[in-house]
Amino acid sequence: MKDRPNAVAVDDYKTAMRHVVSPVAVVTYRHADAWEGMTVTAICSATTEPPTLVVCIRNDRPAAERIRTAGAFVVNFLSDEQADIARRFSSTPLDDRGAFDLGTWEEGQAGAPMLDGAVSRFDCVVAQAFTQGSHTVFLGSVVGLRIAPGANLLYRDGFFRRLTAE
Ligand SMILES: Cc1cc2nc3c(=O)[nH]c(=O)nc-3n(C[C@H](O)[C@H](O)[C@H](O)COP(=O)(O)O)c2cc1C
Numbered sequence: 001m002k003d004r005p006n007a008v009a010v011d012d013y014k015t016a017m018r019h020v021v022s023p024v025a026v027v028t029y030r031h032a033d034a035w036e037g038m039t040v041t042a043i044c045s046a047t048t049e050p051p052t053l054v055v056c057i058r059n060d061r062p063a064a065e066r067i068r069t070a071g072a073f074v075v076n077f078l079s080d081e082q083a084d085i086a087r088r089f090s091s092t093p094l095d096d097r098g099a100f101d102l103g104t105w106e107e108g109q110a111g112a113p114m115l116d117g118a119v120s121r122f123d124c125v126v127a128q129a130f131t132q133g134s135h136t137v138f139l140g141s142v143v144g145l146r147i148a149p150g151a152n153l154l155y156r157d158g159f160f161r162r163l164t165a166e
Pocket of ligand 1: 006024040041042043057058087088091092155
């Protein structure tokens with residue numbers, strides 16, 4: 001076998017990824033008997049059988065350890081009417097109780113908040129969590145879900161965007 005090629009430069013990788021459109025979600029969880037959440041785009045379906053999502057959280061954010069401890073999280077895929085909520089959860093403090101004043105939230109099975117009007121929301125328990133470089137990769141088994149009408153909020157190249165038909 002040939003020598004294993006070197007990884008590309010981190011900045012080049014980030015630039016290329018900025019060109020890729022992603023749906024925007026707020027990942028929520030319970031910590032110290034309070035709700036917390038953060039805006040996340042590194043999410044996709046991992047497997048359908050069993051229904052499993054993959055979510056990647058930077059190790060240097062408190063959420064990485066706290067979701068491991070909680071053992072559960074909710075993925076709320078935002079609608080394009082919820083960009084203000086995406087902005088709210090894009091910066092610390094994650095545990096600002098006021099953060100949940102925007103929108104209507106109810107608790108999922110493990111006590112993490114689920115957002116009314118999220119186009120798809122998934123209540124998950126952690127099936128696996130492992131560290132890959134800068135991030136913790138969570139595999140979440142989906143134990144509950146709900147869908148709502150509306151189009152996904154999207155993110156690309158530094159801006160929140162709306163879906164338009166061709
Ligand atoms: C559009 C968008 C997508 C993001 N995606 C991720 C992600 O996939 N994983 C992650 O760990 N942080 C992601 N972040 C960053 C967190 O939201 C942010 O680190 C967190 O809210 C804490 O804020 P701080 O970085 O100011 O401490 C994203 C932020 C934005 C605005």
